[in-house]
Amino acid sequence: MASKPLSARLTRNLNAKIAALPMIITTLVVFLGGTIWSVVYSFTGSKLLPKLKWVGLKQYDRLWSNSRWEISIENLFWYGIFALVLTIAIGFLLAVLLDQKIRFEDTFRTILLYPFALSFIVTGLVWQWLLNPEMGIQHIVRSMGWESFTFDPLYNPDLVLIGLLMAGLWQGTGFVMCIMLAGLRGIDEDIWKAARVDGIPAWKTYLRVVIPMMRPVFITTLVIVAAGIIKLYDLVVAMTSGGPGNASQVPAMYVYDYLFQAQNLGQGLAASTMMLLSVLIVLIPWAYLEFGGKKHA
Amino acid sequence: MLEASKMVDRTVDAMSGPRGKKPKKALSGRNIMIYGILLMVSLYYILPLWVMVMTSLKGMPEIRMGNIFAPPVEITFEPWVKAWSSACTGLNCDGLSRGFWNSVQILIPSVFLSIAIASVNGYALVNWKFKGSELFFTILIFGSFIPYQIMLYPIVIMLRELGLYGKLGGLVLVHSVFGMPILTLLFRNYFTSVPEELFKAARVDGAGFWGIYFRIMLPMSLPIFVVAVILQVTGIWNDFLFGVVFTKPSIYPMTVQLNNIVNSVQGVKEYNVNMAATMLTGLVPLVIYFISGKLFVRGIAAGAVKG
Numbered sequence: 001m002a003s004k005p006l007s008a009r010l011t012r013n014l015n016a017k018i019a020a021l022p023m024i025i026t027t028l029v030v031f032l033g034g035t036i037w038s039v040v041y042s043f044t045g046s047k048l049l050p051k052l053k054w055v056g057l058k059q060y061d062r063l064w065s066n067s068r069w070e071i072s073i074e075n076l077f078w079y080g081i082f083a084l085v086l087t088i089a090i091g092f093l094l095a096v097l098l099d100q101k102i103r104f105e106d107t108f109r110t111i112l113l114y115p116f117a118l119s120f121i122v123t124g125l126v127w128q129w130l131l132n133p134e135m136g137i138q139h140i141v142r143s144m145g146w147e148s149f150t151f152d153p154l155y156n157p158d159l160v161l162i163g164l165l166m167a168g169l170w171q172g173t174g175f176v177m178c179i180m181l182a183g184l185r186g187i188d189e190d191i192w193k194a195a196r197v198d199g200i201p202a203w204k205t206y207l208r209v210v211i212p213m214m215r216p217v218f219i220t221t222l223v224i225v226a227a228g229i230i231k232l233y234d235l236v237v238a239m240t241s242g243g244p245g246n247a248s249q250v251p252a253m254y255v256y257d258y259l260f261q262a263q264n265l266g267q268g269l270a271a272s273t274m275m276l277l278s279v280l281i282v283l284i285p286w287a288y289l290e291f292g293g294k295k296h297a
Numbered sequence: 298m299l300e301a302s303k304m305v306d307r308t309v310d311a312m313s314g315p316r317g318k319k320p321k322k323a324l325s326g327r328n329i330m331i332y333g334i335l336l337m338v339s340l341y342y343i344l345p346l347w348v349m350v351m352t353s354l355k356g357m358p359e360i361r362m363g364n365i366f367a368p369p370v371e372i373t374f375e376p377w378v379k380a381w382s383s384a385c386t387g388l389n390c391d392g393l394s395r396g397f398w399n400s401v402q403i404l405i406p407s408v409f410l411s412i413a414i415a416s417v418n419g420y421a422l423v424n425w426k427f428k429g430s431e432l433f434f435t436i437l438i439f440g441s442f443i444p445y446q447i448m449l450y451p452i453v454i455m456l457r458e459l460g461l462y463g464k465l466g467g468l469v470l471v472h473s474v475f476g477m478p479i480l481t482l483l484f485r486n487y488f489t490s491v492p493e494e495l496f497k498a499a500r501v502d503g504a505g506f507w508g509i510y511f512r513i514m515l516p517m518s519l520p521i522f523v524v525a526v527i528l529q530v531t532g533i534w535n536d537f538l539f540g541v542v543f544t545k546p547s548i549y550p551m552t553v554q555l556n557n558i559v560n561s562v563q564g565v566k567e568y569n570v571n572m573a574a575t576m577l578t579g580l581v582p583l584v585i586y587f588i589s590g591k592l593f594v595r596g597i598a599a600g601a602v603k604g
Contacts, residue, residue, distance in 0.1 A: 012427075013427045015425070015505065015506035015507065016421040016427055016506060017427055019417045019418060019420070020418055020422070020427070020430060020433065022418065023414075023418050023434070023437055026440075026474050026477055027433050027436040029455070030455070030474055031436060031440035031443065032436065034452060034455075035443060035448060037451045038447045038448070038450060038451060039447075050450075094335075094338065097331055097334060097335055098335075100331055102331060102332070108335050108339060110587070111339045111343060112338070112339065112342055113593075114342070114346070115345075117531055117582040117585070117593070118535070118582060119534070119537065119578070119579070119582070120535070121535075121537050121555060121578070122535075122579040125555070125556070126345045126346075126349050126572075128559075129349070129352065129365070129568060129571070129572060135360065135361070135365055139365075140364055143364070170341070170342065174342075175597060179597075179598070182598060227442045231445065231446070233538055237537070251446075252444070255446040255449075256449075259450050260542065265450065269447075271446075272444065272446040272447040275444045275446055275447060279442055279444055283439070283442055287439075
């Protein structure tokens with residue numbers, strides 16, 4: 001191969017290379033090129049238009065001294081922790097319930113999964129209506145006699161994340177349940193028989209045997225759900241538009257506003273670079289475990 | 298990666314029900330607990346859909362007085378008509394129908410183009426490996442985890458250079474690019490399971506790259522094309538971010554227009570119209586979901602084993 005001239009090597013398998021051209025352009029130009037471009041320009045003082053005027057880490061200094069960004073990060077952190085733990089825990093529990101050889105399994109699964117087909121915009125608007133303090137859940141409970149009942153998360157800065165969480169969990173747990181159910185069904189029936197013969201209670205078998213065996217499924221789900229949470233945007237736009245005040249701001253919103261509304265390009269790009277960094281923090285250990293650890297397994 | 302395709306298939310098999318016999322005793326304490334919890338959880342999941350439909354069928358006076366969970370005393374389809382044909386976004390009062398047709402115009406070419414690219418791509422990756430093809434594929438998959446936000450502005454510049462910024466064509470291109478990782482993975486895993494002898498026999502008979510694709514691979518893999526269509530139709534229909542960033546108000550997709558209608562600060566809030574509009578936007582993916590059943594699950598499973 002090496003002795004052949006370059007042109008011959010390039011034209012070998014030419015059709016396949018032409019067919020793969022969109023992929024090559026996407027990876028090199030859009031994914032790699034775009035990312036590198038954004039990171040590079042986050043070190044410039046670009047305002048309305050990108051200009052290569054270096055300002056070092058100034059954009060990052062400003063970013064981290066901006067209270068709106070601080071709120072965004074805090075929100076994402078708390079929302080992320082709760083959403084991650086709850087979607088996975090609830091998704092797993094629902095999968096376990098569906099895996100008990102029950103009747104109407106298909107019906108239950110269809111019901112639990114349908115919100116996942118809906119967009120975050122639709123999800124956010126429905127829950128905005130349900131949580132409407134004058135006509136929604138709060139109103140219903142009050143009209144049933146509990147006059148002092150208060151539940152208006154979308155109008156209360158301290159509770160707004162709970163409102164978002166209610167909608168987010170409603171939309172996303174069905175997905176996790178489906179993956180977990182597949183994982184449960186992948187476990188050898190003999191393991192259950194052995195556990196039963198030894199007289200180990202079912203909950204203990206789940207805890208000590210099944211969950212450790214499903215480790216890869218849990219890790220994959222964790223990575224997918226976490227990567228989705230970092231991108232959290234549409235749901236907040238539809239439900240609260242970042243309010244009340246700045247109480248439900250998230251990083252993706254900050255990036256959008258600085259890139260396309262405030263015309264402060266350098267600042268928006270610095271914020272998006274921080275988002276990339278947070279994904280890498282999730283992704284790199286996982287990639288290391290998944291691909292680096294394979295040799296020992 | 299082979300394992301990934303196996304897992305997809307296993308997921309689908311698993312969805313066809315548990316193994317073993319159905320239990321005989323129906324009313325044990327354990328069963329009551331299981332069904333009780335499942336029923337309660339199902340209620341939580343159904344409730345928003347129920348409220349959405351009920352609200353959209355009531356008149357405003359009834360909404361102000363009543364209970365959002367109660368069915369309408371007097372059914373009216375007025376809110377649906379209004380949401381479709383005369384709800385306002387800013388000064389425009391031609392309803393959600395505009396957004397609907399915009400979304401259709403975005404959807405059809407995007408679905409077609411993204412699947413065409415990804416299926417040929419997956420086929421090349423399996424049967425016509427070339428130097429570096431695996432590397433590109435790995436970058437492609439990792440790219441799907443990168444937050445879109447970091448690529449938004451560079452893509453705006455690229456589209457502007459191509460003269461496609463703010464146009465339907467630009468959005469179609471963006472959907473094709475971002476659909477590529479998951480779809481390529483889907484097709485690649487499927488084509489791996491097609492027996493290699495078939496491919497070799499066709500080669501011996503003198504068929505080339507495109508001949509084998511169109512005469513053998515394409516006809517043999519129609520189910521996976523259906524899965525890809527389901528995945529793309531729901532994904533593209535539900536998109537909001539790309540619609541906002543890469544198009545302009547006159548060609549906004551339905552989700553963006555819906556959000557503008559419902560969250561507009563002007564005028565009196567008409568909750569029934571808002572819910573009818575929300576329902577209209579959710580209808581397309583919902584119909585696809587209920588018709589496709591297990592194929593939808595298969596699409597999800599393919600998404601889950603990406604990477």
